[in-house]
Amino acid sequence: MSKQIKFFLLAVIFMFTSFTAYTSVTAKPAYSKTLEQIYKSKDVYKDTETRLNELSRNYSSITYLFKIGQSVQNRNLTVLKVGNGPKKLFINASHHPREYMGTILTLNQIQYILEAYAANKTIDNYNIKKLLDKEVSFYFQPLVNPDGVQICVSGTPSYYFNANKVDLNHNYDALWFKEITSTYSTGEKPFSEPETQAVKALCENIEFDLTMAYHAAGDIIYWYFGQQGADKERDLAYANMLKNLTGYTLVSPANYKSSTSGFKDWCVMKLKIPSFTLEIGGKRGLSKPVEWSWYNSVWDKNRLVPVRTATQLLKQTKFNDDKKTALIFNKSLVVLSQNIVSVDGTSYISLKDAQALDFASLDKAIQEELSASRISLKGLPYLKLDALVGQLGLTCRYDKAVNTYYIQ
Ligand SMILES: [Zn+2]
Structure with missing residues (x-):
């Protein structure tokens, strides 16, 4: 081999290896399905579990994936912890099956935050490495009701309950009263269902500083359940921040007792922490899942919600006491x-x-x-x-x- 050819080959090898090294550093991890494919899947549960596993594996230094229980039909109730900081936020979705666009939204929020962390970028002008390393831990549960979502995508698109035909968002212990009809189903007692028991155990053991639940539709935000004084001011400030960010309307505190025993109601009334229900996907009611064509606008409105809420939480003066291990x-x-x-x-x-x-x-x-x-x-x-x-x-x-x- 002549000297020129040797040099040429070495140069090609060098270029090739440095190029692959470069791309492997900057390329974002691949996922087995797109978010749209997960939304349109016949096994949303399995695909959500797979995505959570992939996210956890791709960002193992800053995430922790764990189970908080099992559904009526023995599906895992899975939570992904994102961040290592002391302030704790819980964001969940899909208490109600046909509202499972929230599952996709929370998976997207997780990915967005983790990609910013890995690339040392800011979100909303806030350094995400600092946020996750030192300040905040997000706990995401994208699928509170996996059985119900499977029933929904398997031919009953209007499905609203868990596999025991209980409305999970009327099964929390906050002015609960028993009522079981074809459209309103509280269960036999508060926390009668394994799905709400698991959420309760998580909240009582981790002791969050703030929680949030995604529902659909309406473009509205529920924030009130009887708070008084400083707590009311604190929570209204969060609600106004969320309103300005998403363009959604705040539900009036008047007549708040007309809907009770929801997750947010229990967080506010019993845990005494700020808690919000965000209804995504347009100003309307729903009888089947939100069409996928709405997703881009849902994402635009909610992209910054976790980080903006976390940075407001860091400015809060009084936090939930960490009493439990x-x-x-x-x-x-x-x-x-x-x-x-x-x-x-x-x-x-x-x-x-x-x-x-x-x-x-x-x-x-x-x-x-x-x-x-x-x-x-x-x-x-x-x-x-x-x-x-x-x-x-x-x-x-x-x-x-x-x-x-x-x-x-
Ligand atoms: Zn709902």
């Missing part, structure tokens, strides 16, 4: 009966909660050995968390920002 075991939320406590720098878990882990799988000798080193707090037996986790061959990580233990 959360535990996520094998990627599933565990409802603890007692907080995990720290004594002289060592973490202890109550014996009862330890038994909800794999404790029973340990042989008797090890159980006795662990029990021998147990301590008593407020009359209850506690075990050393590290020793238990070690015996089970698991690892434990404590996330101080959101007061959560992860064991897997």
Whole structure:
């Protein structure tokens, strides 16, 4: 080979490798389906799960995917945590099946935020790396009612309930009263449904500072459920911000009791936190899912909602107190009966909660050995968390920002 040819080949190889290196850094990750394909899919549940897995894998340093329960028909109720900061926002969609454009919207919001994070860009003039690394954790649940959405896309487009024929957004404990007709179905008691039980457990264990639920349609925002004084002022300020951003109309606080026992109602009344219901997709009611042609305008109006809400939250003076420890075991939320406590720098878990882990799988000798080193707090037996986790061959990580233990 002549010197010129060798040089030429080396130059080509160099150009090729530097080009591929360049493209691999800047190219956005690929996804198995587009958002439009997911919306038009016959298995929205499976495709949403796949997309959440892909998002979690593509941005593993800043996301955490976990399960908060299972639906009536045993589908996963999945949450993606985005960010490592101490202020916590929960955004969910599709309590009502035919309103599942909110599922697509929240998947898009997640992707938009993560792409800005990876590219070190701003959204709404706010540095997203700073926001997610240090300030905020978003918890997204794009599909509150996966069974209902599957019923909706499998030939019953007007479907409104879960698989038990309960309206999940009338199943929360906020001025709940029993009424079961063909169009209004509260369930037998508040939180009778596994889907609302899972949302309740998540909210009570993570202790969000603010929550938001996407519904359709109407281009309106519900924000009021009896708040008084400073809480009312605080929540009206958020509502006005959301109104200005989306162009949606605020629903008047008068006659707020005409619709009760919704997710937002419960957050405001029982958790005492700001909470908003956004009805996307046009000024109208719905009898079937919003046509896909509406999506671009829905996206335009709601693109900035998570970040703008988060930055307003950071300016809030009083936050929800972090009183409860959360535990996520094998990627599933565990409802603890007692907080995990720290004594002289060592973490202890109550014996009862330890038994909800794999404790029973340990042989008797090890159980006795662990029990021998147990301590008593407020009359209850506690075990050393590290020793238990070690015996089970698991690892434990404590996330101080959101007061959560992860064991897997
Ligand atoms: Zn709705």
